[in-house]
Amino acid sequence: MSETPYCGWAPVSDTLYRDYHDTEWGVPERDPRALWEKLQLDGMQAGLSWITILRKRESIREEFDNLDPQRLSRWTGKRIAKAMENPGIIRSAKKIEAVIGNARVYLDMMDRGEDFADYCWEWVGGKPIVGAWTDFRQAPTFTDWSVAMSKDLKKRGFKFVGPTIVYAWAQAVGMVNDHEVSCPRHREVRKIK
Template sequence: MADQIHCGWAPADDALYRNYHDTEWGVPEYDSRALWEKLQLDGMQAGLSWITILRKRETMREEFDGFDPEKIAVWDEQRIEKALQNPGIIRSPKKIEACIGNARAYLEMQDRGEDFSDWCWDFVDGKPIVHHFDNYRDSPTKTDISEDCSKALKKQGYKFVGPTIVYAWMQACGLYNDHEVGCPRHTEVQELTR
C-alpha cells in the first residue's frame, strides 16, 4: 500500500499513524469488549490529538488492566492514585473516573442481558454506513446517529461520550466507513462487514 493514495489524515511519514490507518481504522469491530475499549480511548482523546493516544495506547492497556471492565469497575482511590503516577497514560482524574463509571455502566448493561456490540450496531441497523468523501475534511464532526448514540450512552451512565467523540469512535470501529474514496481501504473494509 506504500505507493497508493491513502486518507490524508494518516501522514505517510508517521509509521504509527499509517499502520493504524492501514490495519485498524474503519474495520468493523463486533467484539463488545474491544468496542468498549475503543470508546474509552476516544474519550481519553478529548482535547488531545489522536496520535497522542496511539503513542500511549499500549501503556494505557497495561495500566488499565487490559481495559477489562470487571477489573476497572472495582478501582478505588488507591488504584486511581497508582494510575495517576504513570506518565505513560493520560493522567486526567476526570477521564479515569469516567472510565471506571463507564466500566460499571457496561457491566450493568451486561447484567440486563444487553450485548454491547449488538446495542452499538443497532444504531446503524447492523451494517456500516458508507460515506463517499473525496477528502477526509469533507466528513462531518458528528451526525444525527452519533448524537442519538451519545444521548443513549449518557442515559446508560457513560461519560466522555459527546456526539463528536462518539462519531470518531464510530468511524474508528467501522460503524461508518469514512475512508476517502480514493483510499484502497475504502473498499477493503467494506469486504470485512458481516
Template structure:
C-alpha cells in the same frame, strides 16, 4: 507499473501520512474495520473519551502503556478500582493523567457490567444504531468528514442516558469511524474498497 491508476487513486487517506509509521499502520490495519466484540468496543470508546481535548496520535503513542495500566481494559477489573488504585494510575507518566477521565472509565466499566447483567449485549446495542451494518460514505476528501452527525448525537444521548461519561457526539462519531460503524475512508483510499468487500 503496468497500471492505469492515477496517483490519487492509489493513495491512503490524507490524514495518515506515510512518514508516520504508527499512524499509517493504524490507518491501514485498524481504522474503519468493523468491530463486533463487546469488550473491544468498550475499550475503544474509553480511548476515544481519553482523547477529549487531545489529538488521536497522542493516544495512539500512549496506547500500549494505557492498556497496561488499565488492566487491559477488562471492565470487571476497572469497576473495582478504589482511591489507592486511582492514585497509582495517576503516578504513571505514560497515560492521560486526568482524574476525571479515570473516574469516568471506572463508571463506564460499571455501566457496561450493568448492561451485561441485564442481558444487554453492548455490541448489539451499539450496532442497532446503524441497522447492524456499516454506513458506507463516499468521501472524496478529508475536508468532507463531519465532526458529528445526527446519528452520533442520538448514540451520544443514549449512552449518556445509560450513565456513560465522556461520550459527546464528536467523541462518538470518531468512535463510530474507528470501529467501522461508518466507513469514512476517502474513496481514493484502497481501504475504502477493501473494507467494504470484506464486510459487505
C-alpha cells in the same frame, strides 16, 4: 517517495498512524469488549490528538488492567492515585474516573442481557454506513444518530461520550466507513463481513 491515494489524515511519514490506518481504522468491530475499549480510548482523546492516544495506548492498556471492565469496576481512590503517577497514560482524574464508571455501566448492561455490540450496531442499522468523501475533511464530525447515541449513552451513565467522540469512535470501529473513496482501504473494509 511518491504519494499514495491513502487517506490524507494518516501521513506516510508517520508509521504508527499509517499502521493504524492500514490495519485497524474503519474495520467493522463486532466484539462487545473491543467496542467498549475503543470507546474508552476515544473518550481519553477528548481535547488531545489521536496520535497521542496511539503513542500511549500500550501504556494505557498496561496501567488500566488491559482495560478489563471487571477489574476496572473495582478500582478505588488509591488505585486511581497510583495510575495518576504514570506518565505513560493520560493523567486526568476525570477521564480515569469516567473509564471506571463506564466499566460499571457496561457490566450492568451485559448483566441485564444487553449485548453492547448489538446495542452499538443498532444505531447504524446493523451494517456500516459508507461515506463517499474525496477528502477526509468532508466527513462530518457528528451526525443526528451520533447525537442521539451520545444522549442515550449519557442517560445510561457513560461519560466522555459526546456526539463528536461517538462519531470518531464509530469511524474507528467500522460502524462508518469514512475512508476517502480513492483510499484502497475504502474498498477493502467494505468487503469485510
